[in-house]
Amino acid sequence: MALLELDDLHIGYPADGGMIELVRGLSLSLDAGEAIGLVGESGSGKSQTALAILQLLRPPLRILKGRIRFDGQDLTDAGEAALRRLRGGAISMVFQDAMSGLNPAFTVGVQLTNVISAHRKASRAEATRIAVEALDMVGIRNPEARLRQYPHQFSGGMRQRVLIAMAIACRPKLLIADEPTTALDVTVQAQIVDLLGDLRRKLGxxxxxxxxxxxxxxQLCDRAVVLYGGMLMEEGKVDALFAAPAHPYTRALLACVPRLSDLPGVIHTIEGSAPVAGRLTTGCPFAPRCGARVAQCADRPPVRLVASGRIACWKAAA
Ligand SMILES: Nc1ncnc2c1ncn2[C@@H]1O[C@H](COP(=O)(O)OP(=O)(O)OP(=O)(O)O)[C@@H](O)[C@H]1O
Ligand SMILES: [Mg+2]
Incomplete structure (x- = not known):
């Protein structure tokens, strides 16, 4: 059984007498211990999907349709008490901006032990022991001393490690990491992703x-799901996607990855601009920018199962 399952998820909000949909019929599943990447340009619906899983969408945004199952439980109709137990418990989340996830007025130790006490019956001493262990696990040296320090005494990368320590302290089964490295410099980014891979192996x-x-x-993921305009374009094993992307959008996205062989100053981009929610066409959302476009693309391509995974494209071969 899958650990996490999204089934025909639609996210949107009412406007102009209708509904504006940001995520349109997304299905995906994730097994225990598996790492999948959710990729796509800005505005494709990645963060809203993540927030929807924990039922943290900000009104008026809401789930319009579809189901989210986690570990056999339906989260779409779970009560607030059950959701509070899950958040930071079995499912935890790490965001881009480590500073906003930490309160500058409290020591790291206070914040870490608060999270632990919220989910476990632990004495102060026990919570401190778990906090030390969590800091140690994310590679922070001298954890006992570090617990007594404030967030500003940590570098950006170290703050992100603290947030990851908070996220894993209660031994979650699922970690949702929404651009956890975007605010960090390149070498630190790779270290944080290494750490996530390490924790994945150690903690399952x-x-x-x-x-x-x-x-x-x-570097981290086994599989990837490529989103565009709130819809799944392609899903497959990461190696296969890189070696032979089948969807024109995946191909365009991969063509934008900078290569060492690029001439200085060359930046590859996809021509045209990403779709604006609410002004989405009924057909394939990528069609206006797609070089392989045919008349049929005015109709929404169904998501098909193919040998390498799933794809939503009329033109791509199986
Ligand atoms: N509160 C809101 N009200 C209306 N539209 C919103 C709201 N929040 C986000 N959106 C829209 O929802 C769409 C999906 O946003 P989302 O944040 O999920 O994108 P994303 O894929 O995470 O992008 P990025 O890579 O920039 O983080 C975007 O078109 C965005 O403009
Ligand atoms: Mg986002």
């Missing part, structure tokens, strides 16, 4: 990794 953690960076995604 499943990871939903949201990123713009396809190289980092490949």
């Amino acid at each position: 953690l499943a990871v939903l990794f949201i990123t713009h960076n396809l190289d980092l995604m490949a």
